[in-house]
Amino acid sequence: MAQLFNRRPASRIKASPARIAFSIANHIVLILGAALCLVPMIHILAVSLSSPGPVAAQRVGLWPIGFTWSAYEWVVGNPDFLRAMGVSFLRIGLAVPMSLFFTVITAYPLSKEKKYLRTRGAYVWFFFLTMLFSGGLIPSYMIVLATGLIDTIWALVIPALTWQVFNMILVLNFFRQLPKSLEEAAYVDGAGHWMVLFRVYLPLSKPVIATITLFTAVTHWNSWFDGMIYMNFPENQPLSTYIRNILQTLEDVRLTIQDVSLIEFLNNDTARAAQIFVAALPIILVYPFLQRYFAKGIILGSVKG
Amino acid sequence: MVREPVSDSESKSGGRAGASSLVSSQVEMRRELDRRRRVRNKVPEWPLHVMLIPAVAVIFIYSYLPMYGLRMAFQDFRVSRGLFGEQEFIGLDNFRFLFRMPNFLRVMGNTLWIAFLKIAFGLIAPLVVALLLNELSNQGVKRVIQTVIYLPHFLSWVILGGILVTILSPSSGIVNQVLGWLGIGPIFFLGSNDWFVFTLVSTELWKSTGWGTILFLAAIAGIDPNLYEAATIDGAGRFKQTLHVTIPGIIHVIALLLVLSLGDILNAGFDQVFNLYSPVVYESGDIIDTLVYRVGLLNAQFSLGAAIGMFKSVVSLILISSSYFLATRYLNYRIF
Known part of the structure; x- marks a missing residue:
C-alpha cells in the first residue's frame, strides 16, 4: 500500500x-x-x-x-595590538577549560532524577531565577570591584562563568537522553557519581562538549564590554576592546608608526581594515568546525517538545 | 515551569516484564524492584551536592549579590563606603528624579520601538528565508547558502561596527558610492535621526536572519513527509503545500518564538547600538542600556544608573515570567 x-x-x-x-x-x-x-x-x-x-x-x-602587505606588516609589528591579542588568548586559555569543567559538573547533578537528588527542584530554581532577573550593570560592576578583580585577567574569566547557564541546559539535556541502563549498570558495579560522570557520561558526550567549547571560545574572543569596564589600563584589555578603542578614537596611525619605511604604504583606512580583518580571522578559521555542531546544539537548547 | 524529568527506566522495564509469561514476569518484576531499591540506597547523594558547590558559589556571588546590590538605587551611594557598608538612605528620590529626566521617556520610547521592529522583522525574515531555502531542490546549493548566511552571527558587533562605519560612510563608503550611481544622494545612515533606526534594524537582520532560519528549518524537517504526499494526491501544488502543510506544521515554533520574544521588548541590543551610535543620533537611537552605561559608569552617578537598570530589570522580570508561563502552560515548553 x-x-x-x-x-x-x-x-x-x-x-x-x-x-x-x-x-x-x-x-x-x-x-x-x-x-x-x-x-x-x-x-x-x-x-x-x-x-x-x-x-x-x-x-x-x-x-x-x-x-x-604593509598594513598587515604594521599590524604584526604593533606592540599594542600584539599585547591585546595576548590578553585575548590568555583569557580563552583560562576561561574555556574552567567553563567546561564548571558547566559539566553542574549539568550532571541537575540532569539526575529526583530519586538520586532529592533537592533537585531547589537547585533548578536557584539557577532558573537568574534567567528571569538580574541586578544589572552597575551593581554587577560593584561586585567585581568588591571582589578585587578589577585590572586582573580574572575579571574577564570568573564573572563570565555566569554566562554558562545556557550551556548547562544544553549539556543536561544531552546527558538526559543517554541510556539510563549504562549508569545503572555502573552503579551496580559500585561506581559513584564522579566515576559515572567522567567514565560513562563524558566519553559519550563529545558532540555537546565540542559545541560548548567552541561557543565559549567564540564568546570570549568576541567579548569586549567587560574588557572596557573592568580594565582601567589599555595594556590589560583584550583584542575586541582594543579594536573598539581604535575604531572610536580615529587617531592617525601614521603618528604612531615606528617603522618609517611603512609610512607611504599605509593610511588610516587600510590599517583599520587590516586590524578588523585580523580580529575576525580566528572566527572565520574555526567557523567550519563550529558549523558541524551548532545546528544540533542550538536546537537541543532552545526549543524542545 | 520547572518539572521533574520523566523516569525512562521505569516505563521501559515495566514494558519488558509484561512481554514474558505471568509467573516469570512477576519474578522479574520483583527482581527489578529489588535492584532499583538497592541502587537507590547504595549511590550516595552527597557527591552531587559537592559538584554543585562551584556553580552555586559563583552564581551566588556574581548573579545574586548584584540583585542585593540593587538597594543602592535607594541610597546616595558612595564607592568609598563600599557595597556592603553604611550608605545614606534616600528612598525613592532616584526614581523621582529618573521619571522627571527629560530624556527618559524618549529613551523608553526608542527602546520599545527599536526592540519591537527587531522582534517583528526578526521573526518574519528568517521564516521567509527558511521557506525559500526549503524550496531548493539541490542540497549542495542549500548547504553553501546556509553556511554563508550563518557567518555574520559569529562576528561581534565591534567587528561588524567597524565594517559598517567604513562601508556606510557618506563620504567614502562603498554603499553610498553604489547609491550615487543610482542617483541617490549620500545618506547619513549612522549620523541622521531619520535613518539611524532603519540602519539598526536592517543591520540586525543582516547579522541574524541566517541564524534565525535554523529553528524553522529544523521544524520543517520534522514534518511528516506523508502529509506532502497526501497533499500532492489531492492536487496541491508547491505553493498550496507550503500554505497548508509547511506553515501549519511549524506554527507551534512560530508561536513559541513569538511568546518568548515578549521578554526581549526592553532589549534593543546594547552591543549593536553602543558600537554604532554617536551623540548626533541620541534622539532616535539612545536606549535604556546605553543610558545606564553613560549615567552610571561614565558619569559615575552609580545610584541613578542602578535605578534605571532596576526599572528595566523589574519590567523585564514581569515580561519574561509571563512569557515563560504562557510558553509552558500553552505551548508545552520546558527549560530545565
Whole structure:
C-alpha cells in the first residue's frame, strides 16, 4: 500500500513554467542574500590589501588595487595590538577549560532524577531565577570591584562563568537522553557519581562538549564590554576592546608608526581594515568546525517538545 | 515551569516484564524492584551536592549579590563606603528624579520601538528565508547558502561596527558610492535621526536572519513527509503545500518564538547600538542600556544608573515570567 503512494523521482515530473520561474527567482534571491553577507567582509579585506592612494580615491571595491602587505606588516609589528591579542588568548586559555569543567559538573547533578537528588527542584530554581532577573550593570560592576578583580585577567574569566547557564541546559539535556541502563549498570558495579560522570557520561558526550567549547571560545574572543569596564589600563584589555578603542578614537596611525619605511604604504583606512580583518580571522578559521555542531546544539537548547 | 524529568527506566522495564509469561514476569518484576531499591540506597547523594558547590558559589556571588546590590538605587551611594557598608538612605528620590529626566521617556520610547521592529522583522525574515531555502531542490546549493548566511552571527558587533562605519560612510563608503550611481544622494545612515533606526534594524537582520532560519528549518524537517504526499494526491501544488502543510506544521515554533520574544521588548541590543551610535543620533537611537552605561559608569552617578537598570530589570522580570508561563502552560515548553 505504502509503495503506491511513494513520490516519483522529481526529475520525472514535468515542472510547470511557473514552477521553473519561481525556482530561478528563488535561487537569485537566496544567492544575492548570501552574497550580501560576504561582500562587506571581502570589501574590508580588499581595502586592507590595497595602497592608500586608491583607497582614498574610493576606487577599491572587492579586489585590492596596488596590492601591498604593509598594513598587515604594521599590524604584526604593533606592540599594542600584539599585547591585546595576548590578553585575548590568555583569557580563552583560562576561561574555556574552567567553563567546561564548571558547566559539566553542574549539568550532571541537575540532569539526575529526583530519586538520586532529592533537592533537585531547589537547585533548578536557584539557577532558573537568574534567567528571569538580574541586578544589572552597575551593581554587577560593584561586585567585581568588591571582589578585587578589577585590572586582573580574572575579571574577564570568573564573572563570565555566569554566562554558562545556557550551556548547562544544553549539556543536561544531552546527558538526559543517554541510556539510563549504562549508569545503572555502573552503579551496580559500585561506581559513584564522579566515576559515572567522567567514565560513562563524558566519553559519550563529545558532540555537546565540542559545541560548548567552541561557543565559549567564540564568546570570549568576541567579548569586549567587560574588557572596557573592568580594565582601567589599555595594556590589560583584550583584542575586541582594543579594536573598539581604535575604531572610536580615529587617531592617525601614521603618528604612531615606528617603522618609517611603512609610512607611504599605509593610511588610516587600510590599517583599520587590516586590524578588523585580523580580529575576525580566528572566527572565520574555526567557523567550519563550529558549523558541524551548532545546528544540533542550538536546537537541543532552545526549543524542545 | 520547572518539572521533574520523566523516569525512562521505569516505563521501559515495566514494558519488558509484561512481554514474558505471568509467573516469570512477576519474578522479574520483583527482581527489578529489588535492584532499583538497592541502587537507590547504595549511590550516595552527597557527591552531587559537592559538584554543585562551584556553580552555586559563583552564581551566588556574581548573579545574586548584584540583585542585593540593587538597594543602592535607594541610597546616595558612595564607592568609598563600599557595597556592603553604611550608605545614606534616600528612598525613592532616584526614581523621582529618573521619571522627571527629560530624556527618559524618549529613551523608553526608542527602546520599545527599536526592540519591537527587531522582534517583528526578526521573526518574519528568517521564516521567509527558511521557506525559500526549503524550496531548493539541490542540497549542495542549500548547504553553501546556509553556511554563508550563518557567518555574520559569529562576528561581534565591534567587528561588524567597524565594517559598517567604513562601508556606510557618506563620504567614502562603498554603499553610498553604489547609491550615487543610482542617483541617490549620500545618506547619513549612522549620523541622521531619520535613518539611524532603519540602519539598526536592517543591520540586525543582516547579522541574524541566517541564524534565525535554523529553528524553522529544523521544524520543517520534522514534518511528516506523508502529509506532502497526501497533499500532492489531492492536487496541491508547491505553493498550496507550503500554505497548508509547511506553515501549519511549524506554527507551534512560530508561536513559541513569538511568546518568548515578549521578554526581549526592553532589549534593543546594547552591543549593536553602543558600537554604532554617536551623540548626533541620541534622539532616535539612545536606549535604556546605553543610558545606564553613560549615567552610571561614565558619569559615575552609580545610584541613578542602578535605578534605571532596576526599572528595566523589574519590567523585564514581569515580561519574561509571563512569557515563560504562557510558553509552558500553552505551548508545552520546558527549560530545565
